[in-house]
Amino acid sequence: MRRGQQIWVVLGGIIVLSLFTSLTSRLTQQPGIWTSDRYLRPLDSNITTLTDGTFTFRLDRSAYDAAFPHLQRYTCREEIAPEGLCQGPAGAPLLLLAVKSHPASGGRRAALRRTWARPREMGGFRLRPVFLMATASDHRHARLVQLESDTFGDVLMWDFVESHHNLSLKERCFLQWLHRHCPQAAYVFKGDDDLFVNLKALTVYLSQTPNASCFIHGNIQNHSTVMRRGKYAVPQTLYSMGHYPNFASGGGFIMPGASVAALYAASLRLPVFPLDDVYLGFLTLAAGLPHQHDSRFRVWGIPEDKLQVYRGSLTVHGVSMERMEQVWQAL
Template sequence: MNKKELARHVIYSCSTAFRLASTPELIPCSVSVCKLPFSFCSSLTCLTQRGRHYITGCAFAALRDLVWGRHGSPNHSNATSQTEATTTSKNDTTIKSNATSESAALPSAPVDHLDPDRGVAAEVIYESGHVDVNPDICREMGKNVRLLIAITSAPGHESARMAIRHTWGHYGQRRDVAVTFMLGSTANSSIDERIKQEQFVYGDIIRGKFIDTYDNLTLKTISMLEWVDNYCPKANFVLKTDDDMFINVSRLLAFIGRHNPQQRAIYGRLAKKWKPIRSKKSKYYISPRQYKPSLFPDFTTGPAYLLPARLAKELYTAALNHTYFKLEDVFVTGIVANSLKIKRIHATEFLNKRVPLTACSAQKGISIHMIKGPEQYDLWKKLLDGLTKCK
């Protein structure tokens, strides 16, 4: 790893702390940064005080100038240190995406806010691995699992997770179906404690090593792909969905029964010829440096899409080598899948939008979007009643 890569590592690992610190002389940071060879900045050192880790000496602006030039990224007032050339082994460290527990008191920061006009490979900001892994979610690497349902959920959405467990998530009791919730980390200690209690009771939560924010949704999906590759690669299919979705699991099982898990395809609601939004005022803004073409590849929309579990490894590995941005469905099922020549196939049963909450909607569709907790119970009841005859 050369001096520029090392400097970039420090900036991305400590980005939140750099912006919040009242002085650049003592920056809270993760222990991983303290393992770096700091010879690229002669005055940069790491120290530990009362169990917390800090970097000190080399000001943020000096690192910024090394990576992007004098005007490349957010400014910091004090820059004094000169950088020195050095090279080290590429395998010395893994680039981190967030400050870990050592700086957990800090609020999260969107990864691309460091410099929204410049692209960076996902591997620079993604930390591999998971917290408190429960191998029972997918036993024997998914050998007998026809369907793994991976539900992305925010840390504070406990009521949404409970509603799913009490309704369509109950299919997880079947031997051939596994249901899990994908979360990141949170700086809120009370929410974090409740998640630990929730995991103790239900054992169905998977936590990646990233701060759980909207701008990190792509990291969450990358984390899901890594987990599937590590713990459930022998499953037939994986449904990626969100915690505000109603899933007709019975209809989904019938759908996968008609499709071959050996096919290189992703199924869902297909979006064609969508254009990147270039307005910086939009929450969906994508800079030309993040993605230059005027059209995105066809992709399946994020609320719910289905893929063979065996593709998780390919998608995970390839995703790390692409320029990161926050639109996870475009990134994973569009750009990354397209680069791997994985087909994206439109399936009309994937509604992926808000529809009238009728018995027929619940019966005919696989996925309905924007469902609140109480509505999960209502739709579940309508689905189970089976009194309405739909054409």
């Protein structure tokens, strides 16, 4: 090749590389590249915005680092992790029943294991419970949890401390665990340990809902107003907007297994919000996942404590251990 031709080849390569770099730069900053119309868009190294078409939500990571540094910096470390919990015979799809619990709530867990939170097959699904916990300051509770784990093999515990705001760490770390250790789950139900779950109605709901694997299911809160006082208060310096994105109430909801990878990927990019159900709402928005609302997810209890109401519900929140067992036996 002549010298003049070599120069043109080199120049041509430089031009192509320059065009490719320019195009890549534009694509990574255009809305919609990561999650279609939900989109997470970086404004600078600390600020991320999300939009749902009605509101635009601005998340400043530096504010979260200042107000809740432990939520942002914690690396998920499991103290107790069941082996092979999601393994099982081929056939019926796995519905994982994940229950948020506190080490001190051994009585509640015992009541759930006697009722709806035990391994079985029902409604065409293979059901498997797992209790999600953080560490206890009381050594007696820690010993009890270890005994439960040895006996039932259904405890998943991380080494952060149980607290209200740390529930968001349970959300983040559970997504990581699901992504790494339970990819075979068809659906994941998640709720509190004072929740009654009508498993028959729940499995029928999943079987009969069109395209059920495309949605996050639950009692969906639409653009809830941000509280500035009380247990669920969020300071304006952390979150200046007046509304939250839509989210499934944390009392009880379902996410399809197919959504876990996108939710986990979002958790690696977004700051950890100090309210766990709102945090999942941000992850859901970033992942571009739609919601499916059903009022039978009774996250605030029921108007009348009658058997027919439980029969017609998917979940009922705030049920005592004694009533849990009465209703289960009656149904």
